[in-house]
Amino acid sequence: MQEVFVNMGQVIVLKQEGILTTVGLGSCIGLALYDPSAKVGGMGHIFLAKSRSEDDAKAFPGKYADSGVPTLVQMMVLAGARRERLVAKMAGGAHLFPKLRNNGPSVGDQNIEAVSVKLKELRIPLHGRDVAGQHGRKMRFDVISGIVIVTAIGKQPLEI
Amino acid sequence: MSTARLDFLKELGNIGAGHATAALSRMLGNERFELVVPEAAMLSFGDAWDYIGGPEQVVAGIYIQVMGDAHGHMAFILPVDSALRLVEILVGGETAELDEMGLSALEEVGNIMVASYLNALSDLTGMRLMPSVPAAAVDMAGAVWQTILAGAAVSDTLTLIKTEFMTDSVAIGGHILFLPDEEGFQIIARRLGLEEL
Numbered sequence: 001m002q003e004v005f006v007n008m009g010q011v012i013v014l015k016q017e018g019i020l021t022t023v024g025l026g027s028c029i030g031l032a033l034y035d036p037s038a039k040v041g042g043m044g045h046i047f048l049a050k051s052r053s054e055d056d057a058k059a060f061p062g063k064y065a066d067s068g069v070p071t072l073v074q075m076m077v078l079a080g081a082r083r084e085r086l087v088a089k090m091a092g093g094a095h096l097f098p099k100l101r102n103n104g105p106s107v108g109d110q111n112i113e114a115v116s117v118k119l120k121e122l123r124i125p126l127h128g129r130d131v132a133g134q135h136g137r138k139m140r141f142d143v144i145s146g147i148v149i150v151t152a153i154g155k156q157p158l159e160i
Numbered sequence: 161m162s163t164a165r166l167d168f169l170k171e172l173g174n175i176g177a178g179h180a181t182a183a184l185s186r187m188l189g190n191e192r193f194e195l196v197v198p199e200a201a202m203l204s205f206g207d208a209w210d211y212i213g214g215p216e217q218v219v220a221g222i223y224i225q226v227m228g229d230a231h232g233h234m235a236f237i238l239p240v241d242s243a244l245r246l247v248e249i250l251v252g253g254e255t256a257e258l259d260e261m262g263l264s265a266l267e268e269v270g271n272i273m274v275a276s277y278l279n280a281l282s283d284l285t286g287m288r289l290m291p292s293v294p295a296a297a298v299d300m301a302g303a304v305w306q307t308i309l310a311g312a313a314v315s316d317t318l319t320l321i322k323t324e325f326m327t328d329s330v331a332i333g334g335h336i337l338f339l340p341d342e343e344g345f346q347i348i349a350r351r352l353g354l355e356e357l
Contacts, residue, residue, distance in 0.1 A: 007206070007209045008208075008306060008309075009205060023216050023302050024215035024301065024302015024303045024304075024305070024306055025302075026299070026302070026303035026304060026306040026307030026310070027306065027307045027310045027311075028306050028307075047309075047310055048310060048313065056315055056316060059316065060205060060316075063205070096297040096299060096304060096307045097295035097296075097307065099267075099293055099295035100223065100225065100292065100293070100311070108307075136299040136300040136303020136304070136307075137303070138300070153218060
């Protein structure tokens, strides 16, 4: 089966086939959106919460939660998904270096919050998540079944 | 990118990493280290992702922020086997996994290496460069590297210097990376009389 890797800042949509995978999620968020009826699945690998400039968000919309989530939704609708049927699952947002505690929330926490807010704004229900903590993750999303599995070093695979 | 800029970056890497590995060598009872010619690069955001290779490989990463007259980020990344050997030599005895004590030892190594690296650059430039507290993590290379890039809030391009080091007699190798902020990089370049970088 076709397995497509979604690298940092990318958003990729598959229709009726394949697996979307993102490896090495640290503070980044892997976001899987799914229309179970049309079997259209999309994944984003979100780097930071907010774009610092409009140009940057235009050049690389998938990098940021504020531009990446709407971009992924648009791409899915173009691929035949219905907006009102979309459901979401997400993983990541870890804090790998807790000793480097700056003032305020960690990059991972900011990412979790920004993606959650954007999903709420777009009225996409969040059906599963494995976020925060201090470890990296890998996320695999089967576009046929909608099953999302999260793996991490030294942990049992987790279906979310 | 101009050759002058690349050469300048490489020279910084050479000087910094030379001092860093000399410090490591002293910690390891004068074990001799070989430095591979430093690699200077300006990467696009899209290419930065797999620069350190093998995103699922388990590595130990020590991450330190640089403050003072110029800002930036430093990372010391080594395969987990190398990290274990290093801890064994430093702490003594056999180590099967990196526990709290192992991680602390690694942080200390990172601290000393980065301080030496920055001192060398400070001497060269007359600038004040100070390391933050070190933080170590053992995880997938992709997750460690990605978190460092996010900490550096990398925008469209990333300037970095990577120096690889290894030793003959004990199997220890790894990478020392310096990611100056663009502003920080320009300050260092100007200090050394390089205007047109």
